[in-house]
Amino acid sequence: MVLSTTVSQRKHIKRKAPRGFLKRVFKRQKPHLRLETSGDLLMHLNCLLFVHRLAEESRTNACENKCGIIKKEHVLAAAKVILKKSRG
Amino acid sequence: MADSGSPDSEPTTRTLLRRVLDTADPSTPRRPRSARAGAQRALLETPSSRRLSSQTKTTARRRSQRIRSIGKLAHVQASGYLEEQTPRTLLKNILLTAPESSIVMPKSVVKPGPVPQVVQPSSRESSRGSLELQLPELEPPTTLAPGLLAPGRRKQRLRLSVFQEGMDKGLPLSQESRGNADASSLTSSLNLTFATPLQPQSVQRPGLARRPPTRRAVDVGAFLQDLRDTSLALAPPDTVLEDTQPFSQPLVGRSPSVHHSLPCPSHSGAEDAERAVSHRTRSTGPRLQNNSPGKPAQLLAGKAEVDALAMNFPNTSSSIFGEVGVEPLQDGVGGEAEERTEKSLSMSKVKEAARARGSARAQEPEGHTQVTEAEGSQGAIETKEPEGSSGDCPTSSRRVSPELASSTPEFLQAKRIQGLEPAPPPSTAVLPSEPLEPLSARLPPRARTPGPKACQNPYKTGLSHYAKLFSFYAKMPMEKKALEMVEKCLDKYFQHLCDDLEMFAAHAGRKTVRPEDLELLMRRQGLVTDQVSLHVLVERHLPLEYRQLLIPCAFSGNSVFPAQ
Numbered sequence: 035m036v037l038s039t040t041v042s043q044r045k046h047i048k049r050k051a052p053r054g055f056l057k058r059v060f061k062r063q064k065p066h067l068r069l070e071t072s073g074d075l076l077m078h079l080n081c082l083l084f085v086h087r088l089a090e091e092s093r094t095n096a097c098e099n100k101c102g103i104i105k106k107e108h109v110l111a112a113a114k115v116i117l118k119k120s121r122g
Numbered sequence: 123m124a125d126s127g128s129p130d131s132e133p134t135t136r137t138l139l140r141r142v143l144d145t146a147d148p149s150t151p152r153r154p155r156s157a158r159a160g161a162q163r164a165l166l167e168t169p170s171s172r173r174l175s176s177q178t179k180t181t182a183r184r185r186s187q188r189i190r191s192i193g194k195l196a197h198v199q200a201s202g203y204l205e206e207q208t209p210r211t212l213l214k215n216i217l218l219t220a221p222e223s224s225i226v227m228p229k230s231v232v233k234p235g236p237v238p239q240v241v242q243p244s245s246r247e248s249s250r251g252s253l254e255l256q257l258p259e260l261e262p263p264t265t266l267a268p269g270l271l272a273p274g275r276r277k278q279r280l281r282l283s284v285f286q287e288g289m290d291k292g293l294p295l296s297q298e299s300r301g302n303a304d305a306s307s308l309t310s311s312l313n314l315t316f317a318t319p320l321q322p323q324s325v326q327r328p329g330l331a332r333r334p335p336t337r338r339a340v341d342v343g344a345f346l347q348d349l350r351d352t353s354l355a356l357a358p359p360d361t362v363l364e365d366t367q368p369f370s371q372p373l374v375g376r377s378p379s380v381h382h383s384l385p386c387p388s389h390s391g392a393e394d395a396e397r398a399v400s401h402r403t404r405s406t407g408p409r410l411q412n413n414s415p416g417k418p419a420q421l422l423a424g425k426a427e428v429d430a431l432a433m434n435f436p437n438t439s440s441s442i443f444g445e446v447g448v449e450p451l452q453d454g455v456g457g458e459a460e461e462r463t464e465k466s467l468s469m470s471k472v473k474e475a476a477r478a479r480g481s482a483r484a485q486e487p488e489g490h491t492q493v494t495e496a497e498g499s500q501g502a503i504e505t506k507e508p509e510g511s512s513g514d515c516p517t518s519s520r521r522v523s524p525e526l527a528s529s530t531p532e533f534l535q536a537k538r539i540q541g542l543e544p545a546p547p548p549s550t551a552v553l554p555s556e557p558l559e560p561l562s563a564r565l566p567p568r569a570r571t572p573g574p575k576a577c578q579n580p581y582k583t584g585l586s587h588y589a590k591l592f593s594f595y596a597k598m599p600m601e602k603k604a605l606e607m608v609e610k611c612l613d614k615y616f617q618h619l620c621d622d623l624e625m626f627a628a629h630a631g632r633k634t635v636r637p638e639d640l641e642l643l644m645r646r647q648g649l650v651t652d653q654v655s656l657h658v659l660v661e662r663h664l665p666l667e668y669r670q671l672l673i674p675c676a677f678s679g680n681s682v683f684p685a686q
Contacts, residue, residue, distance in 0.1 A: 060620055060635075063621075067623070073640055079659060093596050104600040106607050117611065121647075
């Protein structure tokens with residue numbers, strides 16, 4: 035599996051999907067349900083997109099406040115918006 | 123074929139041809155050409171003593187000539203320009219242009235020009251068989267003469283005398299071998315042919331003279347050592363995932379030549395050396411006695427190794443100190459170190475030098491040479507230090523963390539020398555300053571965890587994974603509290619996600635959540651639209667391995683993977 039796709043990153047971003055983690059989370063939440071094999075990959079994709087949107091929103095908030103650092107308040111406000119959006 | 127009428131004492135192709143041409147059917151049909159033919163005949167008569175050897179070919183030529191001359195009477199007459207292509211004219215040209223030389227006849231005075239050329243390459247090739255030496259001599263002059271001699275090779279004739287001398291010397295032998303070749307073994311002919319080709323070669327073309335290959339005596343001890351090293355190193359740890367630079371090759375090439383240019387270090391970290399030595403003595407004590415009847419032959423190998431280590435260390439120092447990558451390497455090489463048989467008590471100096479080299483990365487060749495000289499003076503056992511030190515480093519460094527930084531380059535480089543791929547991932551985050559810190563600060567063995575709170579809280583680990591992705595996407599510095607906030611949001615998000623999936627599965631009357639449910643969820647979230655399909659998103663954000671699993675693709679044999 036690819037551990038890192040970019041060399042320019044200071045940190046190594048793992049592109050690996052924590053499939054075990056996702057399956058465990060789902061099992062914990064809904065023990066009576068089963069999850070298919072490709073399902074957790076799509077779940078991972080969903081999480082990625084969620085985090086992506088959250089990060090964009092937080093960055094926008096931080097830039098609006100003319101802050102060079104993303105602060106907790108920015109993240110909180112962004113989360114409110116995005117969670118509402120992500121409701122199925 | 124006895125020939126009394128011809129001017130030459132010996133019958134040759136040339137003379138025979140000439141006779142043929144002279145006596146040929148005068149009613150050859152080309153009246154207009156008769157003048158030309160006559161002129162050509164006159165030319166033919168002027169060169170004298172021309173010999174060609176293959177009499178069979180002469181007879182064949184004669185016969186063919188006659189047949190052709192008769193046969194071509196009719197149509198050749200008509201076409202004017204074809205007259206030059208007639209066998210008669212061809213033969214005349216041959217006679218004109220062929221040199222006044224014959225093939226290798228033992229007592230003949232002149233030899234054909236191309237023959238030495240031909241014989242030499244052929245003799246070079248067929249240095250084993252004397253028969254083969256003879257055959258090309260016979261054939262090429264007749265076959266090559268028309269081709270080669272037409273341009274007029276004046277150069278070859280200059281060397282005829284020289285070749286002749288060589289041939290005279292070699293030919294009497296080869297003549298004998300010719301008779302014996304059938305009956306005798308190859309050995310006799312081998313001896314003969316070895317003599318003949320060399321002389322003409324060296325005399326005629328000194329530049330092509332083959333020098334005997336310079337052979338070094340094979341150092342069996344070093345060879346065995348290298349064998350062992352490579353065999354040990356053939357089980358590399360599975361850390362070499364990302365770095366694919368071929369460090370091994372330049373290292374291997376450099377190792378023998380690097381012996382003298384050693385970057386040398388300042389001797390810092392003496393206390394580490396002592397610790398290392400003490401540990402090493404423990405582990406190597408029992409082995410010493412077994413291996414004290416040592417292998418002085420491996421001195422050079424070891425030294426070369428160390429030198430290569432030292433040499434290449436500064437080059438690769440920036441990438442060496444990947445701590446994360448180093449550790450698994452240590453574990454992997456530690457196994458090898460156990461198997462290494464060369465250990466010595468007094469490896470301290472080498473270890474010190476090596477580590478100092480590693481930590482300081484200063485270049486003081488004198489100091490290092492002094493160290494190595496001191497080493498060498500101590501004896502055979504210590505000469506194994508370099509080999510043992512690299513092997514020992516991992517074992518000792520695992521338990522003694524200060525050795526971490528310096529030992530890593532050593533055994534890393536040792537592994538490289540053995541032809542492995544370099545282990546350290548391009549961990550640019552681990553800067554050179556890091557090894558200095560663990561050297562001085564951490565004495566007890568470091569309990570390394572793959573991540574914060576990994577063992578305690580796997581749930582937290584997964585969330586932190588996504589939090590890191592968040593900071594990556596944000597591309598802005600963040601507070602730690604903001605990251606914790608992100609993790610909380612993720613937790614909530616997961617809850618929502620599972621609920622939605624359960625609803626969708628129940629709506630479809632299923633108890634298993636399928637990818638269709640996921641797609642529906644994403645559509646509802648607004649991620650998947652009519653413009654942007656799920657596959658597009660998959661391709662954008664997921665790595666190839668997952669893409670292959672998710673997007674059905676047609677393969678050969680009328681198969682689709684994944685199956686639908």
